[in-house]
Structures are given as structure tokens and as C-alpha cells.
Amino acid sequence: MDAPGLKALAVKNNYPPGDLAIWIFILAELLVFAAFFAAYAFTRAHHVELFNTYQRTLDTNAAMINTLALITSSYFVMRAVAAIREDRVKLCVRWTVAAILMGVLFIAIKSGEYAHHYANGVNLRTNTFYMFYLSLTFFHYMHVLMGMIILGAVAIKANNGSYSAREHTGVETGASYWHMVDIVWLVLFPLVYIMR
Amino acid sequence: MKYKSQAVAKPYFIAAIGLFFGQILFGVVLGLQYVVGDFLFPEIPFNVARMVHTNLLIVWLLFGFMGSAYYLVPEESETELHSPGLALLMFWVFLVAGALTVLGYLLVPYATLAEMTGNGLLPTMGREFLEQPTITKLGIVVVALAFLFNIGMTILKGRKTVVSLVLLIGLVGLAVFFLFSFYNPDNLVKDKYYWWWVVHLWVEGVWELILGSILAFVLIKTTGVDREVIEKWLYVIIAMSLITGIIGTGHHYYWIGAPEYWQWWGSIFSAMEPIPFFMMTVFAFNMVNRRRRNHPNQAAVLWALGTAVMAFLGAGVWGFMHTLAPINYYTHGTQITAAHGHMAFYGAYVMIVITMISYAMPMLRGRNAANSGKSQVVEMWSFWLMTVSMVFITLFLTAAGVLQTYIQRYTDDPQPFMVVQDKIEIFYWMREIAGVVFLIGLILYAMSFFVGGAEPEEA
């Protein structure tokens, strides 16, 4: 099948949701995180004691709350997509804003964790465990911020009437990105905070 | 040629080819010095020949980028260049300054050149690729600012296309990062850290934007594929370039005194730097496949496709081979680096400039769209001679580098540097032969412009 035919088919089936270009980036993102996770697992295998010791200094409760916040926000984002599919623009905006607020909660809690570590003199160079912990979580943290900016743009555009049941690729694209950020955390959380 | 002022590109392109020729002449000298160690010593010691070779490379590529911009921006913006006079003036300023600098390298000892040019006032000399006297560097800044002003004003008053905007961003980035060449602290670690903000963020950063936009322009013109499609993919490619290349800078920070987390960050991100080059290859072949016309300048199309492939091989594949920290620990600063460097520079930047010259020169010289069939055949011969000989140069240096890495770095009884160099001499001889073939290919390229005949019809 030629390129225009493929595109027509994709549009017809609405799969994958959102634009193809965003999926290239999502795959690239997942590749980087996968590489980091693999590096973490590999390094941990060579420094089990160190990793176990310092893992205990992490605030698992805070991370639990963050996990719930992200899962909830992903649910909100799904409701936002469902709303715009029914041409319910105002509802879409409200669900999107709710998702962003969950993101704010995540950022606030994570920032609190970082402040605590920093006050204890912990940084990227303290030891290998902290290097991985801080690198992984900070990289993810920046993606949450980016996701919030994207959702913010979606909310503003929705509010201006740019989306409809017929044309709302932007909402689906933003939703896909946010889900990716959530999925990454769902791997990161058990891997770094829990697994011993 | 749609706009009269595009004509200023011609002197830039001629200077580019001329300086390219000088670069390769000195390259052949260097290759011989590797095996006949005192060739031309002490009149032209190795380090002098090398700085002439590398500086000529950079300068001719800059002439090529500027000529490309002067050619494509008026056409993209659909308006005449803001000031052809300024462009011609800067041409002569840059050419004369460059010539004087190279003469300075050749005619007086480097330490004397440093004294003569007042290096003591603001010392910026003596670092790799940045050997130019401080006053030359200041001249480069002036030329770059005038050039950016000229191009910027042209884009401002005309149509703003993605191609010209991406080119402009790349060129502005080039100028901004060059400013770091003025930062030369006593602290060697800091010196090296920020030196890479010029070198890496150029060739593995903003220069990729320049490469992408010129490639996109040539593909739009020669394939007739819808601009919207090409421009979208240009954005995707350059996004991947910067997303991987910025943190990818860390692959230069493994062993220079920077913190060790760079071994992780740098390895992971630089391992992905081949992706945009792979995309460029798929993109180029795809666009040519989907073409709506058979452009008479088949040579230019060949150069365009060749650029994508060789850039992917040289920069992407050969770069990947030694980018991971555990491997780089053993290969750092060996002939592996030289192998990668040559193919990467040739594939990405030499070839894209030649692609643009091949596309534009026939029209700058009054033809409709292309040189004669006979001329294009000679040109395609030059393509294959240069490209294949570069592949062999790279293969020979890779073999030399693998042996060097093993004997000098990896084995339990490591041998001294000079002993190892003797052992790998055969590869240097073979490299030199390939280098001479490359020079022949370049001569053929220049000659192709003088082969006459009638322009081919559009197929």
C-alpha cells in the first residue's frame, strides 16, 4: 500500500491515535527510559548492598501518593478525550485541568523529596545509587512538567473552540504523551523505590 | 536562477572548491608524514600541516554554507538578497583573512605568530581546530554577524519558509557557539568542557540543522514532492538531532575530569545520535522514490542520496561504534577517532556542500537546470571515486585503530605509542594510496564543470 493509502487507512481506523510523528517521539522517549532502566538494573546487580542500603532512605509514602496522583491524572485525561469525542468541549477542558492539577500535586511532592535530599547533602555525585535515583526521577520530573505544559496548551485551545468531535487530534496526542509519562513512572516507582 | 542576487553564491562556491583542494593537498602531505616521519621537516612540521588541513576544511565548509544560504534564501523568501554588495565585501574579507592566517601558519613558527598577533592580550590560540590568532577569530565574528544580518533581513522582508527558518536557526547557533572559542581558562578541565560547546554543539548540533535544511531544499527542487511533506520531516529530523545531540555532548566528558555520571548520560543519549541520520537516509530515498519529476540534474540527486547514506555510516554507525563509555575507555584518542572523524565530516558536511554546489552551479553559470550529460558523467565518476576512497580510508584507519587499541591499551603487556605506530604502518600506507585516489576524484569534480555540451532534457 502506498503512503497516502496507509494514511487514509490510519485515519479511518484512528490508530494509532494522534499523529504518527508523535509516536516516533514517544518511541524515542521510551527507548531512552528503557536504556536508563536497563543501566540501573545492570548496575544494581553489581552493587546490591549499596543499592539496598540507600534505597531505604527514600520516602516510599510520598512516592505512593505520586503514583496515585499520576494514575488518577491519566484517568482524567481519558475522560477528557471521551468528552471531546462527544463534542462536550467545556467538559473536556475541565477534565484536562483536573489532570494538570494532579500533575501539580506530583511536582509539589517530588520537589519536597528533592529539598529533603538536598538538605541532607545528597547530590548526583554522592554515590552510584543516588546518581541513578536522581537522574531517573529528575528526567521523569522534567517530562511531567513538559506534559503539564502540553496539557495546558490543549486546555487553552479547547477553551477557544479549536477542537470538536470531528477534529481533536491535538487532544489525543497530548493524552498519549501524558499516558507515556504515567507508564514510565509505573516502571520507575517499583524499580527504584520498592524492588530489593 | 530566479533572483539576480543569487549570483553572489558563485564566488563563495568557487572559493569553497579551491580551499577544499588545498585541504586535500595538505591531507596527502600529512598521510605521507605518518609513514615518512620527517617529510618536509623542519620547514612544515606535522602540526603545521595539520592545522592548515583542518582549518581549511572548516573555512571551506563555511564558505559553502554561506554560498548555500545566499543561493537558497532569496529563492525561498521570494525576494532579492538584502545586500549583495555586503555579501561580496564579506567574501573578500573572509578570503583574505583566511589566506593570511594560513600563510601565517606556514611562514612563521606558531609561537612567533602568537606574539605577532598579540595573543597575550586575549589568549585563544593553540587549541585543536581553534588555532586561529585571536584577531582572525574576531574577524570571523564580524563576517558571521554581517552574513546573519544579510540573510536575516532577506527572510524578514520575504516569505518565511520552514527551510529558510531552520537554516537560519542553524547558522545563528553556529555563530553563538563560536563565541565559546574566546573562553580559554587556565583550568584545563574547564577549558576542555567548554571547548566542546564549540565543536560538538557545532557538528553534532546546529550544523545538523544546516545539513537538514539544505538537503530538504535540494529534495524539494529536484523531486517536486510536496513541500509540506518535506518540511514536516525536516522538523522531525532536526528535533531528533538536538534531542539526542545536546545531552550527547556528554560522550566527550568521560575522561577529562568531569563527574562520572556523564559516562551514563553521555552513553545513553549519544547512542541515539544515529537516529536522525537514519531518518535522513529513509527520508531522502523516500522522497526520491515518490518524486513527481525526473530532474535533469541527476548528479545532484546522486550527491543528495550519497550525503544521507555516508552521513549515516560515518557519523552514525562509526560514531556509535566507539561512543559507549566502556568501549571508549580503550579507544579514546586512537586511530578509531580519526577513522570516524574523516567519514563523518565527509559524509555529512563535505557532501552536503557539494550537493548544493552541484545543484546550483549550473544555474549560476547560466544554464537552465543542469550541466550536460557528459559533464554529469564525469561528476558522477568523481562522486564514486571520492566516496569509495573515503570508505577505504576509513576502513584502513579502523583496522589501524583496532590494532592500536589492542596493543597499546587493552593487552596485559601494553606497548609504547611509537612502537605501536610502527606495527600499524602498513595501514597508513594503504590509507595514503586511498587518499591520493580521493584527490584524483576531487580534481575530476572540478574538471566536470569545464566539460561542455548541451543540457539534457527533462525526462
Next chain:
Amino acid sequence: MSQTFTKSMARNIFYGGSVFFFLLFLALTFDTNSAMPDRDNRGAITEEVALGKRVWEENNCIGCHTLLGEGAYFAPELGNVYKRLGSTEAIKGFIRSRPKEGIPGRRSMPQFNLSEEELNAVAEFLKYASEINTANWPPNIQG
């Protein structure tokens, strides 16, 4: 309509992604800067060492040698030459003794006619360089 929309999304990813990673790079640079004093041996940068770096630059040593693996590949790595030759005297002696006309048929190092002050300085510079924490690079004494 959909095509234009797609292109602007790619454009946004380009701008967003570039800004994102540039900010991340700045953050890592800031941290690197904080880390450097413990690794870069800056305590050893005396006026003599600074002069030595100037001598190194103004004679373009990097044009043949590598320093911490960076430079030209014609002559040996000098980041650890202080350890390899054993002393500043040995380094000075080597530079001082280069024949003006070179060594017939061999790769030759110029005679730079450095003063005693310059020789001392460049030797001290190379000693300083050899004590930078380069994560255990090079792998062995040969450089």
C-alpha cells in the same frame, strides 16, 4: 488541514524538545561545575602552571600530541607523561634535546628553543594535568 496540523506539531516538538534538553544540559553543567573543584586539581594551578599552559598552546603541542586523549594522533599522549617519564626534569630534558633537523626517516619533534622558565612551566603544567581525576584514564602508563 490535517497535514498542516501535523507539521506544526513536529515544529512544536522541535522547539519544545530543544528547549527541554538545553535546560537539562544547563542543569547538568551547573552540577558539573560544583563537582569540578574536587576533581580538576585546581589547587595546583600556580602562575607557573598557567604559564605552562600558555607555552603548551603557543607551541601548538596539541598539533601532534593528545592531552587527556584529545588532540592529534601523531605523537604520544601527554596527560600521563609525568608519570611515564617520572619527573619534570625528564620532561624538560626530552624537550630540550630535540634535534633541530629532526631524526632522519622518523617522526620528528621540532626544537622549540624554550627558555628555562618556559621549560619549567610546561613541565609543571604536565605534572598538574597528570593529577586531574580522569576516572582512571588512560588504561595504562603507555597512554
